[in-house]
Amino acid sequence: MKFLLCLICLSSFVFADTNLLLIGGGKRPVEAMKAFAEIAGKDKANILIIPWASESIEGAESIKAELSVHTKGLLKIIPHRLSPVDLEKLIIQIENCSGIFFTGGDQNILMGHIKEYKLSSLFKKKFLEGVIFGGTSAGTAIMSNPMLTGQGDLSVIRGSQVELAEGLGLLPASVIVDQHFIVRQRFNRLAGLILDRKETVGIGIDEGTSLLIQGPVVRVIGPTQVLIFKKTFQGQLQLTVLEPGTSFKIPQFSF
Numbered sequence: 001m002k003f004l005l006c007l008i009c010l011s012s013f014v015f016a017d018t019n020l021l022l023i024g025g026g027k028r029p030v031e032a033m034k035a036f037a038e039i040a041g042k043d044k045a046n047i048l049i050i051p052w053a054s055e056s057i058e059g060a061e062s063i064k065a066e067l068s069v070h071t072k073g074l075l076k077i078i079p080h081r082l083s084p085v086d087l088e089k090l091i092i093q094i095e096n097c098s099g100i101f102f103t104g105g106d107q108n109i110l111m112g113h114i115k116e117y118k119l120s121s122l123f124k125k126k127f128l129e130g131v132i133f134g135g136t137s138a139g140t141a142i143m144s145n146p147m148l149t150g151q152g153d154l155s156v157i158r159g160s161q162v163e164l165a166e167g168l169g170l171l172p173a174s175v176i177v178d179q180h181f182i183v184r185q186r187f188n189r190l191a192g193l194i195l196d197r198k199e200t201v202g203i204g205i206d207e208g209t210s211l212l213i214q215g216p217v218v219r220v221i222g223p224t225q226v227l228i229f230k231k232t233f234q235g236q237l238q239l240t241v242l243e244p245g246t247s248f249k250i251p252q253f254s255f
Contacts, residue, residue, distance in 0.1 A: 002023055014227030017130045020170060024143050024179040024222075025104055025137030026207035028066060032221040034211055036069035039132045040099030045073030046069045048097050052080055052113040053138040060103050063136075067101075080113070087117055094122055099132045102139030104205060108149055110138055120168060127170050137179050140205065145169025146190070164193075175201050182206040195222060196231040202229035209244070219247040 019039050024074070040047050047067060051060035060077045067075055078223060082090060104108060114120055129131050141147050145193070147167030164176075171177065176197075178190045181204035194202040205211055210220030216219070220242045222228050228240040 015090055015105060017215055018170075019130065019132035020127075020129055020143065021132065021134035021210055021212050022140045022143060022177060022205055023134070023136035023177075023202070023210040024140065024181055024182070024205035024207050026183070028063070029208065029210055029222040030066075031153070032210040033066045033210060034070045035202070035214075036099060036101070036132060036134050037067050037073075037222070039214065041073060042069070042070070044073040045071045045075075045099060046097045047071070047073065047075050047099040048093060049075065049077045049101050050110075050139075051077060051105075053103055053107060053110035055105075057081070059105070063103060066215055069136045073098075082117060090117075091119075091122065092207075096117070097131060098135070100135075102135040102142065104137030104139055106164065107138035107141040107147055107167070110241060111142055111165070114142075114168060115166075115191065123168060124170065128218045131192060133170055140177060142168040144171045144175050145173060148174065148176065152164070166198055175203065177203045177205065180207045181206050181227060187227075190229055194231050197236075198231070200231070201219065203227070211242075215245065216249045218249075220244055241242055 004142035023032060037045055049060045049063055053059045064075045064077060072178055076093070078090060079086065114123070123133070135143060145167040147206050149163040149165045176190070176193055178186050180186065183206060186204065190202045190204050194200055203211065204227040206226070207218065207226040209224045209226060211226050212219045212221055223244055225244065226242040228242065230238045232238050
């Protein structure tokens with residue numbers, strides 16, 4: 001029964017013909033990276049890797065190396081600072097790409113760059129057109145709007161003690177996603193938020209694990225679990241644990 005209820009909750013954020021890979025941080029599952037490359041077009045892929053969440057491009061270079069095992073297509077790391085001419089070129093690249101991957105770091109810094117370059121609408125447009133978007137750690141956090149900033153009191157289960165900010169919002173406002181979930185013991189902050197908010201689904205993705213959403217198909221890839229939080233009509237917290245390898249279809253959702 002709990003699993004069926006979970007499917008109903010998840011149906012609130014599935015879009016027809018959209019593709020999204022959410023990785024909880026840490027080691028990226030090989031199977032998940034392979035799936036990302038294949039959905040992006042495999043050897044015809046044109047993938048942009050965006051490292052703006054961190055001052056370093058080391059993480060982006062690692063992601064590029066991991067994806068290159070599964071595709072002979074184009075893999076390009078986008079610079080942190082863009083001149084007006086560079087930005088015009090990037091917009092053209094985004095229009096023509098088949099996949100976009102956000103690295104880890106600080107989601108607040110990442111969103112700062114996205115806002116500075118006024119790219120939110122273009123990213124959403126490409127997402128709804130079917131371009132696969134992926135992220136790890138901070139790159140996963142921005143997928144919801146509001147997003148968790150990483151600030152807050154984790155010693156209590158109280159949503160008012162958890163800081164939120166504007167995210168990219170490829171997931172609807174009814175969904176909040178958290179990362180490094182089990183390893184960093186982030187149950188309190190997500191549970192508190194869901195108990196304080198009506199009709200909101202919380203997704204906690206553990207380190208080294210991912211949630212791949214491909215149209216109506218949802219799959220857990222990685223060694224540990226994905227946790228789904230939902231507040232019931234009785235005001236109770238409903239928790240569903242999705243084990244590694246869980247795969248299912250849910251009703252499609254559209255705006």
